[in-house]
Amino acid sequence: MSKKRLYAVLALLTLVAGCSTKADAKADLSLDAALPTTVPDGTKIVVGDPATEVALKLSGQYGKVSKYVQFANLSGGPQTTEAFRAHALDLGSVAEIPPIHATWTGLHVKIVASKFRQDPLNHPIYELGIAPGVSVKTLADLRGKKIAFSPGQAQGALVLKVLKKAGLTKDDVKLIELPSTGDVYSNALAGKQVDVAPIGGVQIKRYLTKYGKDGGSTIEHGIRDDAGHLYVPTESLENPAKAAAIRAYVAAWGVAQDWIDKHPKEWIAGYYVKDQGLSPADGEWLVQNAGHADIPADWSDAIQRQQETIELLAKETKNPVIQAKDLYDLRFQTVAADAIKGAAK
Incomplete structure (x- = not known):
């Protein structure tokens, strides 16, 4: 809105x-x-x-x-x-x-x-969307990556939890502050504005359908969300x-x-x-x-x-x-x- x-x-x-x-x-x-x-x-x-x-x-x-x-x-x-x-x-x-x-x-x-x-771990709300051409297979691979981040919202907290689980800090990645509304995160991934972004709901299905052929992917984070x-x-x-x-x-x-x-x-x-x-x-x-x-x-x-x-x-x-x-x-x-x-x- x-x-x-x-x-x-x-x-x-x-x-x-x-x-x-x-x-x-x-x-x-x-x-x-x-x-x-x-x-x-x-x-x-x-x-x-x-x-x-x-x-x-x-x-x-x-x-x-x-x-x-x-x-x-x-x-x-x-x-x-x-x-x-x-x-x-x-x-x-x-x-x-x-x-x-x-x-x-x-x-x-x-x-x-x-x-x-x-x-909940088998029915998460979010997965980590990975931009086409970016190689992230495990949470440890997040090191050095540009990650979409929305302070004050669930997606932002999830990013911090994921980094903690991976043994990383904010200094080990580059957080790109973006609003998490609508298609913003999916478009940011497709446009290589970010390497990784938490996407949820039908955005997961649509992202993989639209960009999977170009190498876009998702990975599970294994955290309650x-x-x-x-x-x-x-x-x-x-x-x-x-x-x-x-x-x-x-x-x-x-x-x-x-x-x-x-x-x-x-x-x-x-x-x-x-x-x-x-x-x-x-x-x-x-x-x-x-x-x-x-x-x-x-x-x-x-x-x-x-x-x-x-x-x-x-x-x-x-x-x-x-x-x-x-x-x-x-x-x-x-x-x-x-x-x-x-x-x-």
């Missing part, structure tokens, strides 16, 4: 967010108080989670959230963070890094839902009406993820083909390579992995070490998993 369009969207969302209701005007809710379970009439939260919006519509669940949710066509860390700063968004769907980066930039946020991939989160600004959680709506949305989100797993044909046709404009073959490839969602009711392992990521990033970016447990709102720990169990009864 261009900056011009982003600012236009933020202006509209700010107007929507500014239309507060009586439910929004209640006293603050402490972050350690029990979550309200009833969403007051008139409550509205603005949610940037386009994929789940489609899943809710396809599964017939949209009417259950439309009373209190205003969806925004925003996703990804930079756009979500900008919307949080503008007080125009209450919840965003992102990968591992944005909640960390947001905290380092002075925003107070909390993770309220997490999902991963079952068998499967974290996905819903996170919110704490100011939204301090509003009792919005906190109740966020809790209800997290429950609906969990059921929607489960529906996606159980209805792959409908998901391919309704989301990948109709909404995203991909071919049925691309959609099939994405579903097969994603595996199934894992939505844990215990975040202990997730918090531990997040802490390891924080410590690595802090060292490499000269930011302070923060505590991963402070990023998670444990009041939400079982909400999505419980909702899935309840829907199955």
Whole structure:
């Protein structure tokens, strides 16, 4: 999304967010108080989670959230963070890094839902794309290479993790700072602007199809890269009406993820083909390579992995070490998993 369009969207969302209701005007809710379970009439939260919006519509669940949710066509860390700063968004769907980066930039946020991939090392989100004519067969071969790098995003963190696994440092390679949106990384590889770039999803298939004949390739990195989160600004959680709506949305989100797993044909046709404009073959490839969602009711392992990521990033970016447990709102720990169990009864 261009900056011009982003600012236009933020202006509209700010107007929507500014239309507060009586439910929004209640006293603050402490972050350690029990979550309200009833969403007051008139409550509205603005949610940037386009994929789940489609899943809710396809599964017939949209009417259950439309009373209190205003969806925004925003996703990804930079756009979500900008919307949080503008007080125009209450919840965003992102990968591992944005909640960390947001905290380092002075925003107070909390993770309220997490999902991963079952068998994540066999179903990674990213592979390392290798430019035509460049020889990289193992991680050790990354030494001296030009690598695409996007600070503050999942791809940037993955690059740092890969270097650590390979026994390399940033001084052993040349990091080329590029945004990781759209086809930027694939085009940078094809144009020899970089030697290596983490590419994910259908970009892997398209890159190999288009440039494999010229020597373009990919290699697996062997690192977990499967974290996905819903996170919110704490100011939204301090509003009792919005906190109740966020809790209800997290429950609906969990059921929607489960529906996606159980209805792959409908998901391919309704989301990948109709909404995203991909071919049925691309959609099939994405579903097969994603595996199934894992939505844990215990975040202990997730918090531990997040802490390891924080410590690595802090060292490499000269930011302070923060505590991963402070990023998670444990009041939400079982909400999505419980909702899935309840829907199955």
